[in-house]
Amino acid sequence: xxxxxxxxxxxxxxxxxxxxxxxxxxxxxxxxxxxxxxxxxxxxxxxxxxxxxxxxxxxxxxxxxxxxxxxxxxxxxxxxxxxxxxxxxxxxxxxxxxxxxxxxxxxxxxxxxxxxxxxxxxxxxxxxxxxxxxxxxxxxxxxxxxxxxxxxxxxxxxxxxxxxxxxxxxxxxxxxxxxxxxxxxxxxxxxxxxxxxxxxxxxxxxxxxxxxxxxxxxxxxxxxxxxxxxxxxxxxxxxxxxxxxxxxxxxxxxxxxxxxxxxxxxxxxxxxxxxxxxxxxxxxxxxxxxxxxxxxxxxxxxxxxxxxxxxxxxxxxxxxxxxxxxxxxxxxxxxxxxxxxxxxxxxxxxxxxxxxxxxxxxxxxxxxxxxxxxxxxxxxxxxxxxxxxxxxxxxxxxxxxxxxxxxxxxxxxxxxxxxxxxxxxxxxxxxxxxxx
Amino acid sequence: xxxxxxxxxxxxxxxxxxxxxxxxxxxxxxxxxxxxxxxxxxxxxxxxxxxxxxxxxxxxxxxxxxxxxxxxxxxxxxxxxxxxxxxxxxxxxxxxxxxxxxxxxxxxxxxxxxxxxxxxxxxxxxxxxxxxxxxxxxxxxxxxxxxxxxxxxxxxxxxxxxxxxxxxxxxxxxxxxxxxxxxxxxxxxxxxxxxxxxxxxxxxxxxxxxxxxxxxxxxxxxxxxxxxxxx
Numbered sequence: 001x002x003x004x005x006x007x008x009x010x011x012x013x014x015x016x017x018x019x020x021x022x023x024x025x026x027x028x029x030x031x032x033x034x035x036x037x038x039x040x041x042x043x044x045x046x047x048x049x050x051x052x053x054x055x056x057x058x059x060x061x062x063x064x065x066x067x068x069x070x071x072x073x074x075x076x077x078x079x080x081x082x083x084x085x086x087x088x089x090x091x092x093x094x095x096x097x098x099x100x101x102x103x104x105x106x107x108x109x110x111x112x113x114x115x116x117x118x119x120x121x122x123x124x125x126x127x128x129x130x131x132x133x134x135x136x137x138x139x140x141x142x143x144x145x146x147x148x149x150x151x152x153x154x155x156x157x158x159x160x161x162x163x164x165x166x167x168x169x170x171x172x173x174x175x176x177x178x179x180x181x182x183x184x185x186x187x188x189x190x191x192x193x194x195x196x197x198x199x200x201x202x203x204x205x206x207x208x209x210x211x212x213x214x215x216x217x218x219x220x221x222x223x224x225x226x227x228x229x230x231x232x233x234x235x236x237x238x239x240x241x242x243x244x245x246x247x248x249x250x251x252x253x254x255x256x257x258x259x260x261x262x263x264x265x266x267x268x269x270x271x272x273x274x275x276x277x278x279x280x281x282x283x284x285x286x287x288x289x290x291x292x293x294x295x296x297x298x299x300x301x302x303x304x305x306x307x308x309x310x311x312x313x314x315x316x317x318x319x320x321x322x323x324x325x326x327x328x329x330x331x332x333x334x335x336x337x338x339x340x341x342x343x344x345x346x347x348x349x350x351x352x353x354x355x356x357x358x359x360x361x362x363x364x365x366x367x368x369x370x371x372x373x374x375x376x377x378x379x380x381x382x383x384x385x386x387x388x389x390x391x392x393x394x395x396x397x398x399x400x401x402x403x404x405x406x407x408x409x410x411x412x413x414x415x416x417x418x419x420x421x422x423x424x425x426x427x428x429x430x431x432x433x434x435x436x
Numbered sequence: 437x438x439x440x441x442x443x444x445x446x447x448x449x450x451x452x453x454x455x456x457x458x459x460x461x462x463x464x465x466x467x468x469x470x471x472x473x474x475x476x477x478x479x480x481x482x483x484x485x486x487x488x489x490x491x492x493x494x495x496x497x498x499x500x501x502x503x504x505x506x507x508x509x510x511x512x513x514x515x516x517x518x519x520x521x522x523x524x525x526x527x528x529x530x531x532x533x534x535x536x537x538x539x540x541x542x543x544x545x546x547x548x549x550x551x552x553x554x555x556x557x558x559x560x561x562x563x564x565x566x567x568x569x570x571x572x573x574x575x576x577x578x579x580x581x582x583x584x585x586x587x588x589x590x591x592x593x594x595x596x597x598x599x600x601x602x603x604x605x606x607x608x609x610x611x612x613x614x615x616x617x618x619x620x621x622x623x624x625x626x627x628x629x630x631x632x633x634x635x636x637x638x639x640x641x642x643x644x645x646x647x648x649x650x651x652x653x654x655x656x657x658x659x660x661x662x663x664x665x666x667x
Contacts, residue, residue, distance in 0.1 A: 032659075142542040142561055146525060147485055147504040174658055186544070186563045186582045187601055191657040194599070196580060200561040201500075201519040201541035210480045210499045214522070217458050218485025218504040 030264055032171060034352025034362065036164050036257040036300060036322055041272040043255070043300065044309040046419030047412050048428060051398040059397035066393040067403045070317050072294045073155060073224020073247040076216070080224055080247075081133060081155050083317065084113025085389050086404060087307060090252075090298050090321035091137045091157060091228070093119025095172055095181040095193070096259030096352065097325075098369040099126065100377060101361045105324060106130030107374070108381035112389070117157060117319075120170070120195055122184050123149040135226065138215065140169070140196040143185035147218060156215055157226040158208070160241075161197075163256025163273070163299040165265040166230025170195035170258060176355040178364045205240040212245040226250050231276030231299070232269070238283035248294040250319060251280050255300025257322035259362060260353030273299035273310075275422035281314035290314070302326075304391020311392070312407035313423065320385075327384035328377045329359040335371065443470070449482075450475040457482060465489035480517065483510055502529045508546075521548040524565055537574070540567040543584070549638065556593065559586040562603060570638065578605050578650075579615070587634060589645055600652045606631060608645030619653040 009015065023031060052058040059066065072081040089109045094102045096119065107130045109116040115133035122144015128134055136153030138145060150156070161167065172193040182189040202211045212225055227241040228250035238249055253273025258266070277297045284290040297310050298319035310318050322330070333346035338358035342351045352362035360372035396404045399411045413428040414420035420427045421434035445464055449457055457473070461483055464471050470490040476482060480498035483491055487506045496514035503522035508529070515533035524543040534552035541557070543565035550567075556574035559567045564583040575593035578586050581600040591609035598615020606627070614620070627649055631642035
C-alpha cells in the first residue's frame with residue numbers, strides 16, 4: 001500500500017538556519033551584509049488610529065490646512081533647523097552610496113524643504129551644493145571631518161551608534177573604497193575600511209559634554225547639535241545625552257539599515273523602533289525636557305502611517321534612510337541578470353556591501369552608477385517624501401488636527417499584545433494595556 | 437602715515453567665559469595680532485575652531501586646546517588635558533609640559549610637540565599630522581593611525597600602532613608591545629636624517645636615542661577569517 005509522503009520542516013533547523021550554518025561552514029566566519037534586520041518585530045503596523053466620528057470632528061481632507069512645519073534644535077542654537085516637513089533624510093555615506101545617489105537625496109530633500117545628512121565619508125561638495133539644509137555627521141571614524149566643512153553645516157550630528165549595529169562598527173569592503181572614496185577618508189585605495197565603534201577623543205558622557213562645547217565653540221553656537229544613538233538602553237542613554245548638552249536626540253531602532261555590518265548585529269542587537277520611541281519620550285519627560293530637546297526617530301520607517309504614529313507617540317520628526325533608497329529603485333525588478341550574479345532576486349537583495357548594486361545606488365562602479373540618473377532619482381525620492389507628507393496630513397485631519405504635531409497618544413490603540421505592552425497603549429476595543 | 441601695530445595682546449582668562457575668550461581670539465585672528473592668554477587654569481576648549489593666529493598660553497589647559505583649528509601657532513607653558521590639537525588641519529602646537537590622553541587625535545596636518553610625556557592613545561586616528569613627544573607615550577598610542585608621523589623619544593606603552601593603516605612611528609626608547617598589524621622595520625639613512633631634521637628645532641639629537649621604526653604590516657587590509665588569531 002502506498003503511504004502518502006508529507007514533507008516536514010524543522011522549526012529549529014529551518015531552511016534559513018540550514019543555509020546559515022552551511023554558509024558559516026564555508027566562510028569560517030560570521031556573515032557580513034547590508035540593509036537592515038530581516039526578522040519580524042513589533043512595529044507601527046501593529047497600531048491603528050482612532051480617528052473621529054462624534055466625540056471629535058475631522059477636518060476637511062482636501063480643503064482645510066494641516067501644517068507640517070518642524071523645528072529641531074531650539075535648545076541652545078542661534079539658528080535652529082527649520083523644516084517644512086517632519087521627515088528628514090538620514091546619514092548615509094558617500095562611499096556606501098554612489099555620487100548620484102547622494103546628490104539626488106540632497107536635491108529631493110531641498111525640494112521638500114527638509115534636511116539630508118552626510119555620513120562616514122565626510123561632506124561631498126556636490127551634496128552640500130544640492131542640499132539647502134545639511135546635517136554634518138561627527139562619526140567615530142572622523143573620515144573627512146574637518147573644520148572647514150564643519151562651518152558649512154546647518155547642524156551637527158554626533159553619531160554614537162546606529163540601529164543596525166549598536167555597539168559595533170561598520171566595514172566598507174575594499175571594492176567600494178575607490179580612489180575618490182579613499183582620498184576623502186585618508187585611506188589607502190582598495191583596503192577594507194573599518195568604521196570604529198567609539199570616538200577617538202572622548203569615552204563617556206562627561207567627556208561628550210566637553211566635546212559638544214568644543215563643537216559649539218568652533219561653530220560659534222550657531223547651529224544645533226544632535227546626538228544619534230542605536231536603541232539599546234534607551235532611557236539611560238537619552239538622559240545622558242541630554243545631560244551632555246544635546247539639542248536633539250536621533251534614536252535609531254533595530255530595523256535601521258547599514259551599508260555593511262555583521263548580520264548578527266542586525267538580527268540580535270538593539271530593540272525595535274516602536275518601544276525605543278516610547279522609552280525615549282518617557283526619558284525626556286522624566287527629566288523635564290520633553291519639547292525642549294527634540295526627538296527624531298528612525299529605523300524601518302516606510303510610510304505615512306509610520307510617520308504619523310511616530311509623531312503621535314511623541315517624536316518631533318522621523319528620519320528615513322533605506323526607504324529613500326528603495327524609492328530610488330533599490331530592489332526594483334530591473335537588470336534581473338545582475339541580481340542573479342549576486343545570488344539573489346529583486347525584493348530580496350541586501351548586497352549593498354558588495355559594491356555591485358544592480359541599480360547603481362550602493363556602488364562606486366561608474367558603469368553601474370549610470371543606471372541611476374540623478375534627475376530621475378531626485379524625482380522619485382521627492383515624490384515619495386511628498387506622498388508620505390500627504391498621508392500624514394490625511395491621518396491628522398481625520399483625527400481632527402490642523403497641525404501634524406498635534407497627533408497624540410490618545411489617537412492610537414494597539415492590535416497585538418506585544419504592541420500594547422511596548423507602546424503602552426490599550427488593546428483595540430478594550431481599556432486594557434498589557435503590563436499595566 | 438605711520439601706523440602703530442600692537443606687538444601682542446594680553447587676555448586675562450580669570451574673569452571671562454570660554455565663549456568670551458574664544459570670541460576675542462577669533463576677532464584678533466582676523467587682524468593677525470599675536471596674543472597671550474593669562475590664567476587659563478586648566479580650562480577646556482581654549483582656541484578651538486580658529487584660524488591664522490599665534491597664541492601663547494601661560495599655564496595649564498584642559499581638553500581640546502587648539503582643536504578643529506587651521507594655520508595656527510599655539511604654545512602652552514604648562515600641561516594639557518585630553519585631545520590637544522584634535523583634528524588640527526595645519527600649523528604648530530607646542531606643549532611645554534605633559535599631555536593627557538589622545539594627543540593629536542585625528543589631526544590632519546601641522547605639527548604637535550609635547551615636550552614631556554603623553555598619556556594613552558596619543559596619535560589616535562592620526563590622519564596626516566606630525567606628533568612629537570619628547571618623553572613617553574601610554575598604551576594604544578597611534579591606534580587606527582591612517583597617515584602622518586609620530587616620533588616618541590621615550591618609551592611606548594602596550595599595543596603601539598594597533599590597527600594602523602599607514603603612517604610611520606619612531607620610538608627612541610622601549611616598546612612594551614606592538615598592536616595588531618604593526619611591525620618593526622629597519623631604520624634607513626633617510627629615516628635618521630628625517631629624525632635629525634625634525635628634532636633639531638627642539639635641540640634634540642636623534643643619535644642620542646636608539647630609534648626604532650614601526651609601520652603597518654598590511655596583513656589585515658582585507659578581512660579574512662584565517663587572520664583571526666591576529667586580532
